[in-house]
Amino acid sequence: MSTPVAMQPVAEPATGRTGPRPAQRLTGFMPLIALVALVAALTIADPDFLTARSLTAVARTAAPLIVLAAGATLVVLCGGIDLSIAALASLTTVLLALWLPHLGGLATPAVIGVAAAIGAVQGVAHVLLRIPSFIVTLGGMSILSAVALVVSGAGTVRVVDDSPVAWLDLYLAGYVPMSAAMALLVVALIALVLKVTPLQSWISATGYSESAARLAGTPVDLVKIGAFCVSGACAGFAAVMLVSRQFSGGPTMADNLLLPAVAAIVVGGTAITGGHGSLWRSLAGAFVVTLLRVGLPIVGVPSAYEQILYGVIIVVAVALTLDWSKVSIIK
Amino acid sequence: MTVTSGVAASRRIFRRGAAFRDAGPPVALVVLFLIFAALSPQFRSIENVQNIVDAAAVLAVVTCGITFVLMMGSIDLSAAGVMGASALTVSLLVANNRNDNDFGLAGIAVAVVLGCAFGCLSGLALVLLKVPSFMATLGVSAIGLGVATLMFAGVQPNITDAMLKSWAIERFLGLSYLTWIAAACILVGWLIQRYTRLGRYAFAIGGAEEVLTLSGVKVKPYKVAVFALAGAFYGLGGVMVTSQLGAGLVQAGNGYDFSAITAAVVGGTLLTGGRGGILHSAVGVVLVMVLTNGLVQVGVSPYWQGGVEGLIVVAAVAAAVIPQRRRNQVVK
Numbered sequence: 288m289s290t291p292v293a294m295q296p297v298a299e300p301a302t303g304r305t306g307p308r309p310a311q312r313l314t315g316f317m318p319l320i321a322l323v324a325l326v327a328a329l330t331i332a333d334p335d336f337l338t339a340r341s342l343t344a345v346a347r348t349a350a351p352l353i354v355l356a357a358g359a360t361l362v363v364l365c366g367g368i369d370l371s372i373a374a375l376a377s378l379t380t381v382l383l384a385l386w387l388p389h390l391g392g393l394a395t396p397a398v399i400g401v402a403a404a405i406g407a408v409q410g411v412a413h414v415l416l417r418i419p420s421f422i423v424t425l426g427g428m429s430i431l432s433a434v435a436l437v438v439s440g441a442g443t444v445r446v447v448d449d450s451p452v453a454w455l456d457l458y459l460a461g462y463v464p465m466s467a468a469m470a471l472l473v474v475a476l477i478a479l480v481l482k483v484t485p486l487q488s489w490i491s492a493t494g495y496s497e498s499a500a501r502l503a504g505t506p507v508d509l510v511k512i513g514a515f516c517v518s519g520a521c522a523g524f525a526a527v528m529l530v531s532r533q534f535s536g537g538p539t540m541a542d543n544l545l546l547p548a549v550a551a552i553v554v555g556g557t558a559i560t561g562g563h564g565s566l567w568r569s570l571a572g573a574f575v576v577t578l579l580r581v582g583l584p585i586v587g588v589p590s591a592y593e594q595i596l597y598g599v600i601i602v603v604a605v606a607l608t609l610d611w612s613k614v615s616i617i618k
Numbered sequence: 619m620t621v622t623s624g625v626a627a628s629r630r631i632f633r634r635g636a637a638f639r640d641a642g643p644p645v646a647l648v649v650l651f652l653i654f655a656a657l658s659p660q661f662r663s664i665e666n667v668q669n670i671v672d673a674a675a676v677l678a679v680v681t682c683g684i685t686f687v688l689m690m691g692s693i694d695l696s697a698a699g700v701m702g703a704s705a706l707t708v709s710l711l712v713a714n715n716r717n718d719n720d721f722g723l724a725g726i727a728v729a730v731v732l733g734c735a736f737g738c739l740s741g742l743a744l745v746l747l748k749v750p751s752f753m754a755t756l757g758v759s760a761i762g763l764g765v766a767t768l769m770f771a772g773v774q775p776n777i778t779d780a781m782l783k784s785w786a787i788e789r790f791l792g793l794s795y796l797t798w799i800a801a802a803c804i805l806v807g808w809l810i811q812r813y814t815r816l817g818r819y820a821f822a823i824g825g826a827e828e829v830l831t832l833s834g835v836k837v838k839p840y841k842v843a844v845f846a847l848a849g850a851f852y853g854l855g856g857v858m859v860t861s862q863l864g865a866g867l868v869q870a871g872n873g874y875d876f877s878a879i880t881a882a883v884v885g886g887t888l889l890t891g892g893r894g895g896i897l898h899s900a901v902g903v904v905l906v907m908v909l910t911n912g913l914v915q916v917g918v919s920p921y922w923q924g925g926v927e928g929l930i931v932v933a934a935v936a937a938a939v940i941p942q943r944r945r946n947q948v949v950k
Contacts, residue, residue, distance in 0.1 A: 433924040436921035591768040
């Protein structure tokens with residue numbers, strides 16, 4: 288599952304340095320090491336952990352997180368950040384729950400389209416108004432939460448007939464949860480599209496050095512807007528998964544997924560300064576975060592430590608993956 | 619001669635521009651107040667004005683803290699977590715229904731110091747680990763919420779301490795004690811900003827950190843100190859929320875981080891740093907409170923509050939960036 292991470296070459300900016308620094312070499316394998324260590328530790332703590340049943344449960348829990356993190360990874364690769372993903376996913380759960388009775392099977396593509404459009408709007412605001420991305424998406428987070436509260440009347444919206452989204456709750460071949468398979472498919476699809484088109488180099492050029500990319504003729508603005516758009520669409524798809532599992536939509540349902548998603552991205556080793564990283568890394572990061580979440584109770588640690596752990600992980604992982612050569616002044 | 623007069627003229631124009639910019643928020647406040655007063659009879663009642671001022675108390679204290687961070691050009695998203703932790707700390711240390719502690723003022727001081735320590739943590743992550751402040755403070759916020767959840771331990775601590783409870787209830791000259799505490803905080807914040815090295819360096823770091831470093835100032839300790847100061851203000855904010863609610867809640871600081879950024883930005887403190895100040899932010903706080911209160915009075919759903927704040931922040935930041943559109947090409 289995580290072999291692609293190891294195969295991912297450590298791309299280097301042409302800044303005159305030769306070879307990756309030790310810290311970078313370490314962070315290149317960080318998600319893999321963390322994943323193996325976690326699985327080993329959990330198996331020792333609870334021998335029953337390495338059974339098909341619990342692994343299936345882990346994959347099922349990880350699915351929405353994988354999709355959320357994969358989308359936001361694109362924005363981070365461009366050098367920005369998307370803090371609105373969780374609020375957007377919450378809003379989308381509400382919209383889906385409200386639209387399912389009227390639109391039926393069309394509701395799913397409709398809400399994903401709306402989420403993508405909202406993401407694109409944030410991207411346009413970031414690019415055209417020249418506002419830092421974290422401010423745009425912080426504002427977006429606040430606005431989207433308010434819209435979700437108003438639309439839902441600040442309550443949970445029950446889904447009576449969930450047949451159009453129930454397929455996400457099935458199991459492939461009896462073991463593999465459909466949602467996890469779809470999450471992997473999303474990651475593979477985005478990664479493939481990046482690979483076979485110039486997009487990959489455009490995105491990393493934008494992330495490594497935006498002004499150089501602009502001079503080289505990269506459509507930087509469009510790339511950024513596209514990244515926000517995909518991030519929004521992924522948030523929408525994650526919301527569909529949540530609704531299919533919980534049979535309802537809620538204005539704050541996905542809000543607690545923001546920190547895990549950000550943690551998944553940075554634990555994967557994607558640099559918050561942009562350019563360095565990949566979707567596969569975020570996939571591994573999402574599994575690491577999910578294993579931590581599932582593993583804490585197994586080891587007997589109260590779940591309150593989960594939040595503390597996320598905080599520490601985010602700070603430490605960002606510090607390790609940061610491209611120090613690029614930032615002389617950190618604000 | 620012509621050169622000097624030219625310089626003087628341009629300086630005068632610059633001053634006029636600055637004066638215009640500084641006058642913007644207060645004028646907006648007056649206009650907004652008049653509009654709502656015309657629209658709603660309840661809004662212009664004296665009780666409602668008291669309500670607005672009293673409701674602004676906690677936000678004012680939190681905004682005091684965040685203003686120093688914003689002046690430096692950094693950002694602080696940790697208010698919610700720090701306030702949650704300090705709210706639980708104070709509610710467990712003063713007389714309450716969970717344990718036999720009754721430390722009174724000392725308990726409040728501990729909560730403020732705890733906030734200060736959390737701020738210190740953000741500052742150290744920024745300075746030593748070079749983690750950008752929005753990430754560092756996002757992490758610290760999560761840590762604060764986790765610590766608060768640990769202390770909460772499933773049973774809500776209700777405070778029985780008469781003094782802390784009286785802060786929110788008792789009035790002096792028509793305003794609650796909390797409001798006077800907030801006023802004192804604004805005064806202290808203004809004195810720090812105006813008369814101490816910490817305040818002036820915070821400005822300078824936001825304006826031109828490179829220049830400051832080149833002239834031999836060690837900026838790192840000051841950055842940590844600014845975050846610690848902000849943390850102390852959040853700690854006090856958490857104590858004040860606990861006094862209002864009569865109980866320590868993990869969610870005590872919910873939404874205050876973003877509201878405080880809104881208030882500071884709307885008051886004229888630029889997110890790029892080096893401009894604005896405590897008094898600007900104080901005007902911003904009242905502006906935000908008048909807006910939220912006024913919208914509810916004219917019949918807009920209170921759920922829109924966050925949405926309005928989000929729009930204001932994006933609009934205010936966009937407006938502030940327009941004059942320097944050409945200068946900073948790269949926006950992350």
